[in-house]
Amino acid sequence: DGPIQYGNIMYDRRVVRGNTYAQHTLPVSAQPDPLEIQRQQESRRRAIARKRARDQFRPKSPEPVQGRKHIDVQTELYLEELSDRVEEADQECQTDAFLDRPPSPLFIPAKTGVDVASQIYEGDLFDFDIEVKPILEVLVGKTVEQALLEVMEEEELANLRQQQRTYEELRNAELVEQQRLEEQERRHREEKERRMKQQREILRKEKETAEKIAARAFAQSYLSDLVPSVFGTLADNGYFYDPVERDVEQGFIPWLMEQVSTELNRSELGRLVLDGIIRDVVVRRINLFNTINQAEAEFEGEPEAMKSMAEHLEMGV
Amino acid sequence: MAFTVISAKYPTNVDPTRTPLAYGDRAIPRLNRELKDENVIVRQRAVMALSDYLHDPEHIADALRLGLGETLKICLSDSDFTVRWKAVECLCTMAAYAIGRDSFLKLETIYPVANLFEDRKDIVRKYAHMCLLRISETPPGAASIVEAQLILPLVEKLQKELDEIKELILDTLHFCIQEDIPSALEARAMQVITMLLKHDLAVIRGKAARDIMDLSVSLEGKNMAVECGAVQLLRHMLVDQSAEVRAKAAGALMMIAITTKGKYTAIHSLAIKPLTDLVDDINSEVRLNAIKALTCIAEAPEGRRELLQYTNKIRNHEKDAIAAVAKAAHIAVKVITWLP
Numbered sequence: 087d088g089p090i091q092y093g094n095i096m097y098d099r100r101v102v103r104g105n106t107y108a109q110h111t112l113p114v115s116a117q118p119d120p121l122e123i124q125r126q127q128e129s130r131r132r133a134i135a136r137k138r139a140r141d142q143f144r145p146k147s148p149e150p151v152q153g154r155k156h157i158d159v160q161t162e163l164y165l166e167e168l169s170d171r172v173e174e175a176d177q178e179c180q181t182d183a184f185l186d187r188p189p190s191p192l193f194i195p196a197k198t199g200v201d202v203a204s205q206i207y208e209g210d211l212f213d214f215d216i217e218v219k220p221i222l223e224v225l226v227g228k229t230v231e232q233a234l235l236e237v238m239e240e241e242e243l244a245n246l247r248q249q250q251r252t253y254e255e256l257r258n259a260e261l262v263e264q265q266r267l268e269e270q271e272r273r274h275r276e277e278k279e280r281r282m283k284q285q286r287e288i289l290r291k292e293k294e295t296a297e298k299i300a301a302r303a304f305a306q307s308y309l310s311d312l313v314p315s316v317f318g319t320l321a322d323n324g325y326f327y328d329p330v331e332r333d334v335e336q337g338f339i340p341w342l343m344e345q346v347s348t349e350l351n352r353s354e355l356g357r358l359v360l361d362g363i364i365r366d367v368v369v370r371r372i373n374l375f376n377t378i379n380q381a382e383a384e385f386e387g388e389p390e391a392m393k394s395m396a397e398h399l400e401m402g403v
Numbered sequence: 404m405a406f407t408v409i410s411a412k413y414p415t416n417v418d419p420t421r422t423p424l425a426y427g428d429r430a431i432p433r434l435n436r437e438l439k440d441e442n443v444i445v446r447q448r449a450v451m452a453l454s455d456y457l458h459d460p461e462h463i464a465d466a467l468r469l470g471l472g473e474t475l476k477i478c479l480s481d482s483d484f485t486v487r488w489k490a491v492e493c494l495c496t497m498a499a500y501a502i503g504r505d506s507f508l509k510l511e512t513i514y515p516v517a518n519l520f521e522d523r524k525d526i527v528r529k530y531a532h533m534c535l536l537r538i539s540e541t542p543p544g545a546a547s548i549v550e551a552q553l554i555l556p557l558v559e560k561l562q563k564e565l566d567e568i569k570e571l572i573l574d575t576l577h578f579c580i581q582e583d584i585p586s587a588l589e590a591r592a593m594q595v596i597t598m599l600l601k602h603d604l605a606v607i608r609g610k611a612a613r614d615i616m617d618l619s620v621s622l623e624g625k626n627m628a629v630e631c632g633a634v635q636l637l638r639h640m641l642v643d644q645s646a647e648v649r650a651k652a653a654g655a656l657m658m659i660a661i662t663t664k665g666k667y668t669a670i671h672s673l674a675i676k677p678l679t680d681l682v683d684d685i686n687s688e689v690r691l692n693a694i695k696a697l698t699c700i701a702e703a704p705e706g707r708r709e710l711l712q713y714t715n716k717i718r719n720h721e722k723d724a725i726a727a728v729a730k731a732a733h734i735a736v737k738v739i740t741w742l743p
Contacts, residue, residue, distance in 0.1 A: 235458040243499055250540075255688050258654055259727055261620065262695045263734070265661045270702060273663075 421452035430456065431469050438474045443483050450478065450489040457496045463503055472497075472506045479515040484524050491519060491530035498537035507538055513551050520560060528564070532571040539578040548575070549583040555590040562595055566604055573599075573610035580617040584624060593618055593627045600636040605645035612640060612651035619658035628659045634668045641677040646686040653681055653692035660699035669696075670706055679713045687725045694720065694728065698735040710739045 095101055150156050320326060416423060422445070425433040434456070437449035453471075456462055466472075478490035494512065497503030507513070519531040535553075538544040548554075554576070561572050573596075580587045596618070599611040615633055618624040628634065633655070640652035656674060659665040669675075678700075681693035694717060700706035717739070720732040 232455060232458060239458060239496070239499060255691060256727055258616065258658075259691050259695055259731060262657050262661070262699070263731075265620070265658075266695075266699050266702070269661050273702070 420448060421455070422448040424452055424456060428465065431462070431466050431471060435469060435471055435474050438478055443486070446478070446481070447483065447485045447489075450486050450493070454489045454493045454496070457493050460500055463497050463500055467497070467502055467506045472510050472512065476510060476512050476515055479512075479519060484527065487519065487522065488524065488527050488530065491516065491527060491534055495530050495534040495537065498534050501541075504538055504541060504544055508543060508547050513538070513547060513553070517551065517553055517556070520556060525565060525568070529568055529571065532568050532575065536571050536575045536578075539575045542582065545578045545582040548579050549586065552586075554579055554583070554587050554592070558587070558590045558592045558595050561599070566602075566607065569599070569602075569607055570610060573607065573614055577610070577614055577617055580614060581620075584618060584621040587618060588621075588623055588627060593624065593631050593633070597628075597631045597633045597636065600633065600640065605643065605648050608640060608643065609645060609647040609651045612637060612648065612655045616651065616655040616658050619655060622662070625659050625662045625665055628655075629662075629664050629668050634659060634665070634674070635672050638669070638672045638674045638677065641674065641681060646684070646689060649681060649684065650686060650688040650692055653678065653689060653696050657692055657696035657699055660696055663703070666700055666703045666706060669700055670703065670709075675700060675706065675709055679710075679716060682713075682716055682720065687728060690720065690723070691725070691728050691731055694731040694735050698731065698738050701735065701739045707739055707741075714739055 147156070414423075422434070422437060424430045434449050434453050437445050438453070440446055440449070453466075457466060475490050475494055478486055479494075481487050481490070494503075494507070494516065498507055513535070516531050516534055519527055522528050522531070535548065539548050557572050557576055557579070561569060561576075564572065576587070576592065576596075580592070593615070596611045596614050599607055600615075602608055602611070615628060615637070619628050637652045637656050637659075640648055641656075643649050643652070656669060656678070660669045675697070678693045678697050681689050682697070684690050684693070697706075697710060697713075697717070701710050714736060717732050717735050721729055721736065723729045723732065
C-alpha cells in the first residue's frame, strides 16, 4: 500500500468528533465502502488461510488406498438406536425426619512432629509494664534532671545578662550625663576664665591708660612751670648777664686778682728767702757752738786747739 | 528477665563514649583519677562523663573541693583534641558559677586557657573564648585578664577569627575595656573595632558599637574614635534594622559627642536628623541613648539651633513610661533651651 501515511489525529476525518448522540452510524451511501469490502475480503481470505493451516497440522488418518473408500462405522457391541430421545427414568429419595444436628466431633488431628516441653520457672513470668516502671523512671528522671539543670543554667545566665543589660543601660546613661556635665562644667569654667582674663586685661589696660593719662597730666603740670623755672635757674646761674658787668667780672677782676696774688707771692718769696738766710745762719752758729762744746769736753787741756777753734768760730761767723 | 535479686554483674554500658559514673560521692574522685590516666580512651570517656555531670551546681562545689580544677588545668594541654575540648567545656560550665570563677582565678587557669586560643580546632577555641568571657564578667576576673596582658592577643584574634568567636571576643573585650581603657587603646582596639562596624552580621555590628562606646569613656578614646572615622560609620548604623545595633550606635555617639571635636564631627556628618527619628523608637534603650546623644550635641551652638525645631518632639517624652527616658528628655529640653 506504499509508505505508511502519518496523520495528525486532529485532522483525521475518521475520528469522530463532537456529540455522538445524534450521529449516524452508517454511511449515507448504499454502496458499501470499497475499503470495507476490501477489508472483509481480506479477513475472509485470512480465515480460510488460517483454517487451512490448522487443518494441515491436525493429524489425520492416511488417505484411502486405490479402489477403497473410508467410511464411518460403529464398533459397539449392541446396536443402539441413535435417536434424539433420551431415555428417562424416575428416581425418588426421602430424607429422614429432621434431627438436631449432633455436635461436631472434636477434631483431633493426627499427631505429627517432635514433642517439645517447656517449663516456666518461678520468676520467669513478669509483667513488663510493672517491672519497667522503675527503670524507666530512673532513666527519664535522670535525663530530665540533666536537661533541667542545663536549661536552668542557661536561664540563669540569660536572666543575669538581662539584668546586666538593664543595669548597663542606666549606667551608660548616667556616665554620659556625668561626663557631659563635667564637660559642660569645664567649658563654662574655661569660658568664665577666659572672660575673667579678658576682663582683667581690659581693666589692666584701663588702668594703664589712666596711669598714662595721669602721668601725662602730671608731666604736663610738672613741665608747665619748667620753662619759668628753667629761666629762673638760668638766670640764677648767670646765663643772662649784663655784658659790662660780665666783662668787669670776667676780665678785670681776675687780672686784678692775679696781679695781687703775684705781688703777694713776690713778698712771700722775699720773706721766704729771708727766712732761709736766717735759718742758715742760725744753723751754722748752732753747729759751731756744738763743735766747741765737744772739743771742750774732749780736750780740756788744749788751749791751742781751743784757740784755733775760737778763731775758726770767729772766722766762721 | 528481671530478678528481684541484685545481679552480680555490672549493668550494661549504655553509652560507650563515657565512663559510667560511680555512685554518689565516689563519682568525682574516680573521674579525677581517670583523667590522669595514661590511656587516651579512658581520659576521653572520663572527660565526656564529667562535662555532663558538672551541670549541677552542687557537683561543681564537690568537684572543686576535691581538686578537679587542677586536673582540668592539666588536661588543657593534653595532646588529644577531644580531651582538650571537653575539658574547656567543663571549665566553661564551672565559670558560670561564682565558686568556679573563684577557683579559676586562684589556680590561674587563665594562662593555659589563653594558650588554647592558638589551637587548631575551632571548637576548642570557641569554648576557650566562652570560658574567658564568663570569667571577665566579674570585676576581679576582668582585672586578672588585663593583668595577664591578654587584651593585645584578643584584639589580634578579633581580626582573623570566625564570626562566632568574634562575638565572644567582643563580649570579653567589653568587660576588659571597662576595667582598663589605656591598654586597650594601645593595642589598637579602636581601629580594629571600627573595621568591624561594617560587618554583615547585625550582632557583631551591635557589639562593636558597644565596645566603641566603652572605649570612648576616656578622653583619648573619644579623640581616637573621631580620628578613626567611627562617627561616620556609627551615623549610618543609626538607621539599621536591628534595634540592638541602633541602640548601641546611638550610645557610642553619645559618648563621643561629649568632646567639642566629637560634637562637631557628629553635626557635620548629619547625625542630628536620624537621632531625632530614633527618639520615637519602640525600644527604650534606643530612645534613652538617642536623647542623651542629642543632649550632648545640644551643648554646641549649631546643634542647639538645629535642635530647637525638635524640642517639642523631645518634650513629648518627658512623660515616658521609663523613668530614665523621662529624666533624660527633661534634661535635654533644658539644655536645648538654655540661654547663655
